[in-house]
Structures are given as C-alpha cells and as structure tokens.
Amino acid sequence: MSDLLERLRTRGWRITAQRRVVAEVLDGEHVHLTADEVHARAVERLPEISRATVYNTLGELVQLGEVLEVSTDRRAKRYDPNAHRPHHHLVCAGCGAIRDVHTADDPLGSLPEGERFGFTVLDVEVTFRGLCPRCAAAA
Amino acid sequence: MSDLLERLRTRGWRITAQRRVVAEVLDGEHVHLTADEVHARAVERLPEISRATVYNTLGELVQLGEVLEVSTDRRAKRYDPNAHRPHHHLVCAGCGAIRDVHTADDPLGSLPEGERFGFTVLDVEVTFRGLCPRCAAAA
DNA sequence: TCCTACAATGGACTTTGTCCAAGTCAAGGG
DNA sequence: CCCTTGACTTGGACAAAGTCCATTGTAGGA
Numbered sequence: 001m002s003d004l005l006e007r008l009r010t011r012g013w014r015i016t017a018q019r020r021v022v023a024e025v026l027d028g029e030h031v032h033l034t035a036d037e038v039h040a041r042a043v044e045r046l047p048e049i050s051r052a053t054v055y056n057t058l059g060e061l062v063q064l065g066e067v068l069e070v071s072t073d074r075r076a077k078r079y080d081p082n083a084h085r086p087h088h089h090l091v092c093a094g095c096g097a098i099r100d101v102h103t104a105d106d107p108l109g110s111l112p113e114g115e116r117f118g119f120t121v122l123d124v125e126v127t128f129r130g131l132c133p134r135c136a137a138a139a
Numbered sequence: 140m141s142d143l144l145e146r147l148r149t150r151g152w153r154i155t156a157q158r159r160v161v162a163e164v165l166d167g168e169h170v171h172l173t174a175d176e177v178h179a180r181a182v183e184r185l186p187e188i189s190r191a192t193v194y195n196t197l198g199e200l201v202q203l204g205e206v207l208e209v210s211t212d213r214r215a216k217r218y219d220p221n222a223h224r225p226h227h228h229l230v231c232a233g234c235g236a237i238r239d240v241h242t243a244d245d246p247l248g249s250l251p252e253g254e255r256f257g258f259t260v261l262d263v264e265v266t267f268r269g270l271c272p273r274c275a276a277a278a
Numbered sequence: 279t280c281c282t283a284c285a286a287t288g289g290a291c292t293t294t295g296t297c298c299a300a301g302t303c304a305a306g307g308g
Numbered sequence: 309c310c311c312t313t314g315a316c317t318t319g320g321a322c323a324a325a326g327t328c329c330a331t332t333g334t335a336g337g338a
Contacts, residue, residue: 014283014284014285014334014335014336015335016284016285016286016334016335018285018286019285034325035325035326036324036325048286048287049286049287050286050287050288050289051287051288051326052286052287052288052289052326052327052328052329053285053286053287055325055326055327056285056286071210075295075324075325076324076325076326077325077326090250090254090255090256090258090260092258093261099256099258101250101254101255101256102254103246103249103250103251103254104249104250104251105249107242107246107249107265108267110242110243110244110246110249111229111240111242111243111267112242112243115229115240115241115242116229116240117229117238117240117271117272118271118272119229119231119238119267119269119270119271119272119275120269120270120275121229121267121268121269122232122268122269122270123267123268123269124265124266124267124268125265125266125268126246126249126263126264126265126266127263127264127265127266128247128250128258128260128262128263129260129261129262129263129264130258130259130260130261130262131258131259131261132256132257132258133256133257133258136258136259153303153304153305153314153315153316154304154305155303155304155315155316155317157316157317158316173294174294174295175293175294187317187318188317188318189317189318189319190295190318190319191295191296191297191298191317191318191319191320192316192317192318194294194295194296195316195317214293214294214326215293215294215295216294216295
C-alpha cells in the first residue's frame with residue numbers, strides 16, 4: 001500500500017493527509033469507484049476533505065499513470081487502481097456491475113496499419129457489454 | 140436519407156417536423172456529434188425546437204438501433220449515425236478528433252469463455268487512443 | 279524554527295442531462 | 309375535410325458531475 005505513497009514521494013509529491021487518504025481509499029478497494037464514492041469514503045477518515053481536493057488528487061494520479069480513468073458508465077468517471085496490469089472491462093447493461101477481464105490477444109494489434117490514418121496509437125480501451133447472470137435471469 | 144424516415148414511419152413513429160430535422164442533421168453529417176451540437180444544428184432549421192425534444196429523439200433513435208451512442212469523450216455522449224456497419228473508434232488525445240475504424244478480427248471473440256463470468260456478452264466497444272498526425276507533430 | 283511554494287478549501291459556476299405539467303399537432307375515423 | 313385523441317413538444321426547473329478561483333493552510337527545506 002505505501003508502495004504507492006513511496007512512488008509518489010519519489011516523484012516529488014508533497015504527501016498531505018488528504019492525498020494519503022485518497023491513495024488509501026483507492027488502494028484498499030479493488031473496485032471501480034466514482035469520484036464521489038472516493039470522496040464519501042475519504043470523508044469517513046478525514047471529515048474536512050473537500051470535493052475539489054479529491055477531484056484534483058484523482059486527476060493527478062491519472063496523470064502519473066497510477067490510476068486508470070474508465071468511462072464505462074455514461075454518468076460518472078470511475079477510477080481503477082489496477083493501472084499496472086493491462087485489462088479491460090465487462091459491464092452489465094442491467095445493473096451496471098463491472099468486472100475486470102483479460103483478452104486472449106492484444107487488441108492493439110487488431111488495428112491494421114491501413115486503418116491508423118497516420119495516428120500514433122498509444123492505447124486501447126475495450127468495453128464488453130452484456131447481462132450478468134442475475135440480470136439475464138430476471139429478463 | 141428518407142430511408143431513415145421511411146423506416147421510422149413503418150415502425151409507427153409519428154413524423155413531426157422536429158424529428159425530421161434531427162434525423163436530417165444526423166444523416167447529413169458523418170461525424171460524431173454531441174447532443175448539444177445536434178441541437179445547435181437543428182435550431183438553424185427549426186428555431187423553436189427545444190433541447191428536451193432533441194434529447195428525447197436521440198434516445199429513441201438509439202433505442203431503435205438507428206444511431207449509436209459512443210462515450211469516447213468523458214464530457215458528453217456522442218451520436219454516431221453509422222449504426223448499421225459495425226466499427227470502432229480512434230480518438231486523438233490531443234484535439235479530440237474521432238475516426239471510425241475497422242478491426243481485422245471481431246473483438247467479441249477475443250474474450251475467452253473463462254473470462255465471461257456467466258455474463259451473456261452482447262456487444263463490445265473498442266476505443267483506440269493516440270495522437271493524430273498534427274498533434275503528434277506539435278508535441 | 280521560519281519561509282515559501284505548493285496544496286486544500288468551499289462556494290460559485292458550468293456542462294450535461296432529466297423531469298414534468300401544460301399545450302400542440304399528426305394521422306386515422308367519420 | 310374536419311374532429312378527436314393520444315402521442316409529441318415545450319420550456320423551465322431541477323439534478324448530477326465536474327471545474328475554477330481567491331483565500332487560507334501547511335509540508336518540507338534552509
């Protein structure tokens with residue numbers, strides 16, 4: 001856990017109580033939290049923390065590549081602390097549940113040269129949509 | 140163009156001036172517009188059209204499968220009139236430009252059975268990110 | 279310990295989207 | 309051709325998610 005804080009410190013981050021709390025929240029739960037959920041959990045430990053700070057800190061963590069921003073949901077961005085292992089997402093169209101999944105081959109390679117239009121392709125985000133067992137049964 | 144309106148009529152849609160305008164805007168431009176951009180263009184032809192109607196109509200078109208909703212952008216949903224040809228998106232991280240692209244293989248097949256967790260997987264959305272030639276040159 | 283640059287605060291503001299009660303109108307029946 | 313009716317539209321209020329900024333606070337180096 002303090003791995004993360006250590007990495008941040010060596011990159012010149014000033015470690016404040018607020019940043020520590022945000023990092024701990026992300027590190028503690030391996031789920032995909034929205035900014036507001038992160039804020040709610042952070043407030044439990046540090047009641048005065050402001051929403052703006054949580055947004056700032058999340059943005060910085062994304063910049064540093066420590067956390068991934070995913071927009072599987074059209075409502076709010078979600079933050080995925082599992083940034084160092086490439087993976088994709090499987091989203092239930094019914095209840096919104098999200099699972100991390102791994103594809104057989106690297107999807108980056110599936111884009112032929114002729115379809116790149118001169119772009120420098122850096123990354124790919126794959127979102128599978130479907131119904132989880134419970135929602136499929138209810139339908 | 141009136142292909143679209145014809146299809147809608149046969150499905151019991153009441154054809155109103157507003158719906159016609161929205162359909163025309165989408166059909167006329169093969170770019171990915173946000174709801175607000177659709178509204179702005181619709182207003183040029185039909186000044187009294189309201190935002191709520193544009194949102195409603197876009198939602199209905201998505202329901203009917205005539206238009207795709209893409210969330211490449213974390214700000215607003217974009218609407219892609221090219222719904223009948225399966226394709227994916229290449230987004231420039233610099234300027235936000237979007238291109239439709241086609242992958243060599245079907246990405247749906249790249250998710251192994253063991254990674255499906257009992258989900259009924261229906262669809263997949265692939266977003267490649269990178270830099271367009273102009274932004275790459277500027278960097 | 280003191281300073282100072284960097285960080286946090288909180289409240290106003292913006293953007294994107296939804297909701298609803300009331301008014302309007304497309305299209306089928308007479 | 310007009311009437312009727314229920315589907316459609318309207319506009320404004322509301323909500324959720326996120327950004328901005330001037331002010332206040334503080335981590336960490338000298």
